[in-house]
Amino acid sequence: xxxxxxxxxxxxxxxxxxxxxxxxxxxxxxxxxxxxxxxxxxxxxxxxxxxxxxxxxxxxxxxxxxxxxxxxxxxxxxxxxxxxxxxxxxxxxxxxxxxxxxxxxxxxxxxxxxxxxxxxxxxxxxxxxxxxxxxxxxxxxxxxxxxxxxxxxxxxxxxxxxxxxxxxxxxxxxxxxxxxxxxxxxxxxxxxxxxxxxxxxxxxxxxxxxxxxxxxxxxxxxxxxxxxxxxxxxxxxxxxxxxxxxxxxxxxxxxxxxxxxxxxxxxxxxxxxxxxxxxxxxxxxxxxxxxxxxxxxxxxxxxxxxxxxxxxxxxxxxxxxxxxxxxxxxxxx
Amino acid sequence: xxxxxxxxxxxxxxxxxxxxxxxxxxxxxxxxxxxxxxxxxxxxxxxxxxxxxxxxxxxxxxxxxxxxxxxxxxxxxxxxxxxxxxxxxxxxxxxxxxxxxxxxxxxxxxxxxxxxxxxxxxxxxxxxxxxxxxxxxxxxxxxxxxxxxxxxxxxxxxxxxxxxxxxxxxxxxxx
Numbered sequence: 001x002x003x004x005x006x007x008x009x010x011x012x013x014x015x016x017x018x019x020x021x022x023x024x025x026x027x028x029x030x031x032x033x034x035x036x037x038x039x040x041x042x043x044x045x046x047x048x049x050x051x052x053x054x055x056x057x058x059x060x061x062x063x064x065x066x067x068x069x070x071x072x073x074x075x076x077x078x079x080x081x082x083x084x085x086x087x088x089x090x091x092x093x094x095x096x097x098x099x100x101x102x103x104x105x106x107x108x109x110x111x112x113x114x115x116x117x118x119x120x121x122x123x124x125x126x127x128x129x130x131x132x133x134x135x136x137x138x139x140x141x142x143x144x145x146x147x148x149x150x151x152x153x154x155x156x157x158x159x160x161x162x163x164x165x166x167x168x169x170x171x172x173x174x175x176x177x178x179x180x181x182x183x184x185x186x187x188x189x190x191x192x193x194x195x196x197x198x199x200x201x202x203x204x205x206x207x208x209x210x211x212x213x214x215x216x217x218x219x220x221x222x223x224x225x226x227x228x229x230x231x232x233x234x235x236x237x238x239x240x241x242x243x244x245x246x247x248x249x250x251x252x253x254x255x256x257x258x259x260x261x262x263x264x265x266x267x268x269x270x271x272x273x274x275x276x277x278x279x280x281x282x283x284x285x286x287x288x289x290x291x292x293x294x295x296x297x298x299x300x301x302x303x304x305x306x307x308x309x310x311x312x313x314x315x316x317x318x319x320x321x322x323x324x325x326x327x328x329x330x331x332x333x
Numbered sequence: 334x335x336x337x338x339x340x341x342x343x344x345x346x347x348x349x350x351x352x353x354x355x356x357x358x359x360x361x362x363x364x365x366x367x368x369x370x371x372x373x374x375x376x377x378x379x380x381x382x383x384x385x386x387x388x389x390x391x392x393x394x395x396x397x398x399x400x401x402x403x404x405x406x407x408x409x410x411x412x413x414x415x416x417x418x419x420x421x422x423x424x425x426x427x428x429x430x431x432x433x434x435x436x437x438x439x440x441x442x443x444x445x446x447x448x449x450x451x452x453x454x455x456x457x458x459x460x461x462x463x464x465x466x467x468x469x470x471x472x473x474x475x476x477x478x479x480x481x482x483x484x485x486x487x488x489x490x491x492x493x494x495x496x497x498x499x500x501x502x503x504x505x506x507x508x
Contacts, residue, residue: 013500013501014500016497019493019496019497019500020493022492022496023488023489023490023492023493023496024489026488026489026492027485027486027488027489027492028485030463030470030488031470031481031485032469032470032471033470055496058496058499058500059492059496061499062448062492062495062496062499063464065441065444065445065448
């Protein structure tokens, strides 16, 4: 979605209540103390109503007004200009602040970026997206099928020589359609993956990304160091913008989510809970005394409450709901 | 035709009041060029949002309200421009942006200023410190001498103001 689309809020003007809530969310998420739980509740709020998403688009538009002052906080000109701003009298302080930034013509998202606001905003404006707990498949214009895992977003940018998609957030399973004239590639901030085969999963994490190949081969090329590695079918590897980890065997759990299943193959409970929490709005955590319990089984992702109930039956654990969106797995009394 | 009729109304407003408005603005601004520009702008505003007047006094009261808004707008623009150029003057020549870039930056600053102008001072400063300087809430709180909790309230207030402006629920500043 382009910036011009963003500047044209939808036909439905959001009501006062949605705008007020959007402003509140802006204030909550902009804080350095914002937690993942806050962000998940924000996501749930977005998913709740179209009107809320429209209201959030207005927040984005306000942000766009500031974006012309391009980000580059490290420029020494900024620091000089900032000192100049501190010398202006308080009456003219606002003007000084504005001028200092303008003087540098720089700076930008700052705190908003820290809070991941921008990424989240991009994610919901993406061509394909899923909410928390949602798993959906889509067919791209060339016939390629994709499955988007929970809370994921993908932009499609097909050109005459390259079928490029950008994984904005989350995780995607891709089954490419044949096209001899155009190769297929997935961009992440950490590097580009070029499909030499057909079926693979890409997942974004905060500081890295992972690739698991189930059919064919995929080449990783890292964003900064330009390192490359071909990952073969049945292998998986993680990579950062600089480094690529050595390939490991791909687990069958890695693509089970595309069928709505969560496969636990003798994994610690904390890992299962970590995975499960991706599919639920709000916080889902696990007490340290039960974190290392071993779990085995196949669970349906469609109903995470049911999975928790099953765990309660199978393990010496209890599910504690402190608040509607705050759930912890603790030891049974 | 309705549009022909409207053009006629504007035309007669212009011939009846333009001279008066120009003199009014010249007295306020002390500059003939600025006064001519603003008088022109005031009629453009009138074109964009036509009103009917039942008397000359009504028309002149409305025109002078628009003109006063335009004066304030102009003064703020000048003040921002001056502060910006002063900040630039403090920098090495090599880092000076091109004239085109300066124009874009200034226009952006004017727009941002129009957006936040009507906010209470602390709310406005908190919002700008956050949004432009990327400062953390606790640092803004220290800077403005209020609690972090208050900063969060300021942020919500500032954003709601901007959202309502965007949704057309508030009159933009200087219009």
